[in-house]
Amino acid sequence: MTSTVTDTFARDWTQWHEGKEASLASPHGFLSVTALAWLTAEPVAIEGVPGRWSAGARGVVVTVDEGEELLVDGVPVVGEHVFGELGLRESVLTAAGETAVEVAERGGRYVVRLRDPRSPLRLGHPGTPAYPADPRWAVGGRFVPFAAPEPTTVGGAFEGVQHVYDAPGTIEFELAGRPLSLRAFPGHGEGALTVLFSDETSGDTTYAFRSLHLVPDADGRVTVDLNRAANLPCAYTDLATCPLPPAENRLPLRVEAGERTPTTRGVARPTDNGAVLS
Structure with missing residues (x-):
């Protein structure tokens, strides 16, 4: 890959990361x-x-x-x-x-x-740490739809909360010579998918799990860019109800790409009326 292409890749990633940070830390983010x-x-x-x-x-x-x-x-x-x-x-x-x-x-x-x-x-907020953008973590994949959406129940970051998603299919791709598959949930926007996953960096250099926003083309082809593995709100605060990944969505390798564990966190404290405050 030429230095020009690599520079463009890094610049695009920086723009994505800065946009996510701006939304997260906006007045009502x-x-x-x-x-x-x-x-x-x-x-x-x-x-x-x-x-x-x-x-x-x-x-x-x-x-x-x-x-x-x-x-x-x-x-x-x-x-x-x-x-x-x-x-x-x-x-x-x-x-x-x-x-x-x-x-x-x-x-x-x-x-x-x-x-x-x-x-x-x-x-x-000091900003979210992340691995340097590396094109090697962006690979081709494909969306493989189920015959019919499969209701999938997952736990939530907030104790006692469960989420149910109609999973439309899986994302299949290959990393380090290994064929891999992740169950996808409906995403935000036309044709968009959300993939929640963990890997061998989870709980070490990265949060317990992260997410990917993917939009396959009409033929199901999609770029799986793990440089854009993003933290959900529950990585930053106890006052989040994020869904957990399906049990099968744990990658058997270290994904040293994307966002890392935040360095600060909001911790909740209960009140007499059952609410929780930061």
């Missing part, structure tokens, strides 16, 4: 999350979040008291507001002054998270 509460039928107040929140037959409901401010689609909430039922893995962002209040469905349950730009984790 995941490093800004400072509180999390799982909703039940009993209305609960969450520290720093306007209103009292519950989830039941009507879906998610909040009651905002006089003097509190919560904007839904730019409109102030007065008294009770019914969000209703949210779709699978759906998230809704509302505004409360400088903060954002996220309402989401995760693993068949509803959760509220406070996103505060003043989060110490966000303000002190």
